[in-house]
Amino acid sequence: MMLQSKTPNYADPALHTAGLFIGGEWLPGDGIPVHDPSTGKVLGEVADASVEDAMRAVDAAEAAAAGWSDTPPRQRSEILRRWFQLMTEHAEELARLISLENGKALPDARGEVAYAAEFFRWYAEEATRIAGEYRHTPSGAHKILVDHEPIGIAVLITPWNFPAAMATRKIGPALAAGCTVILKPASETPLTAYAMARLGEEAGVPPGVVNVLTTSKPSDITSRMLQDPRVRKLSFTGSTGVGRVLLAEAAKSVVSCSMELGGNAPFLVFDDADLDAALDGAMIAKMRNAGEACTAANRFIVQAGIHEAFVAGLTKRMAALKVGAGYEAETQCGPMITKNAVKKIDRLVRDAIAAGARATTGGEPLQQDGYFYPPTVLENVSHDTTIAREEIFGPVAAVYKFESEDDAVRLANDTEYGLAAYLYSRDLKRAMRVGKRLETGMLGINRGLMSDPAAPFGGVKQSGLGREGGVTGILEFMEPKYYAIEL
Incomplete structure (x- = not known):
């Protein structure tokens, strides 16, 4: 037996x-x-x-x-x-x-x-x-x-x-x-x-x-x-x-x-970045755990020359994600943790749209059982809106445009938080130069995932x-x- x-x-x-x-x-x-x-x-x-x-x-x-x-x-x-x-x-x-x-x-x-x-x-x-x-x-x-x-x-x-x-x-x-x-x-x-x-x-x-x-x-x-x-x-x-x-x-x-x-991670993309690599990294940095991560990219700060192509590429990838129950095999984006979490995300998105932002995909809660919000991309986001200040903690990518290196640093540092930041550029000298100026405890250069048990994890300022x-x-x-x- x-x-x-x-x-x-x-x-x-x-x-x-x-x-x-x-x-x-x-x-x-x-x-x-x-x-x-x-x-x-x-x-x-x-x-x-x-x-x-x-x-x-x-x-x-x-x-x-x-x-x-x-x-x-x-x-x-x-x-x-x-x-x-x-x-x-x-x-x-x-x-x-x-x-x-x-x-x-x-x-x-x-x-x-x-x-x-x-x-x-x-x-x-x-x-x-x-x-x-x-x-x-x-x-x-x-x-x-x-x-x-x-x-x-x-x-x-x-x-x-x-x-x-x-x-x-x-x-x-x-x-x-x-x-x-x-x-x-x-x-x-x-x-x-x-x-x-x-x-x-x-x-x-x-x-x-x-x-x-x-x-x-x-x-x-x-x-x-x-x-x-x-x-x-x-x-x-x-x-x-x-x-x-x-x-x-x-x-x-x-x-x-x-x-x-908390965190409010900037994701900087310079004109000389490898676009596909930056998009790959953006999807990891934003959509790991459906955006419910303190290291999640919150603000996509993209240089003017690559901005349009980046928004188009990110919109296409975000729109293609399969939303569903986390334990279903085909799911790529699961639910938020609670109903209140969905309400908070919706409030941030509505506030941004009211101030002139445009949703290129998503933008409204899904009407179904569970606590779901769709992958969303917002362009033309104002730096004065709440979504630029608060941690989103959801699958929403807010995209901002910049012209010069100084602009990028100023926008990235314009937050009380300083946990994580991301930077994409083919010019390593520039990446290191800008990285030294960023007020952050961790920086991913041409990488969308930085967490490693062998590395010191933590932030500066209010992080x-x-x-x-x-x-x-x-x-x-x-x-x-x-x-x-x-x-």
């Missing part, structure tokens, strides 16, 4: 509604409905944590902290490596789960899972490479020794748009550094976070090292955790408005903060503090300790 496999199906939403994950145990509960944005239907309910639950999570993280920080780096590394392998083995199931609760098209969801898993592989390697320092003082009379220690319990708050990658980008370096964590995912997409917790259990993460809780009262819970002196780190990805509030709250207890906030990923990412979860030595 053939035995049936007991391997769980990670694509099944019911698997991830067991309750809060605290101290290695699943605490039953419900109260927060999770919707399929492709249909508006409820996929299931997850637990709604109270302030008391949050304090249990802090207790669990504290109980596990000493043991985890004392765990040899190689052992921490092997657990992260195993977590990476499990994500890879269950990649298709995880992609379908993300598509169900987030709405993104399956190709995007598959890309996210691969990207997310890489953070565990990268930080599995970095866990064994935490550097120190030993040198002479300038006088030569004494010695300086610098060690790096885990910063302590970390609260990780992640958004709905990349439910796997934003979690692993924080969990990976925190665990590699020797910290214990409390993950609070967005209530729109909590199922993926609980799936990650299950995989972490299987990978060998000790109880209490990773705790996951969902709540309909994020302000109360976060405030209470930040007031607890045992919590020493806050890592947040989300809007600039919420980030400001959290920074003020963290300041009361002088909690170290890493903030990855955040600190960096995630790369060799610097682990230092966000460590404190340098200086030993002044007399030999």
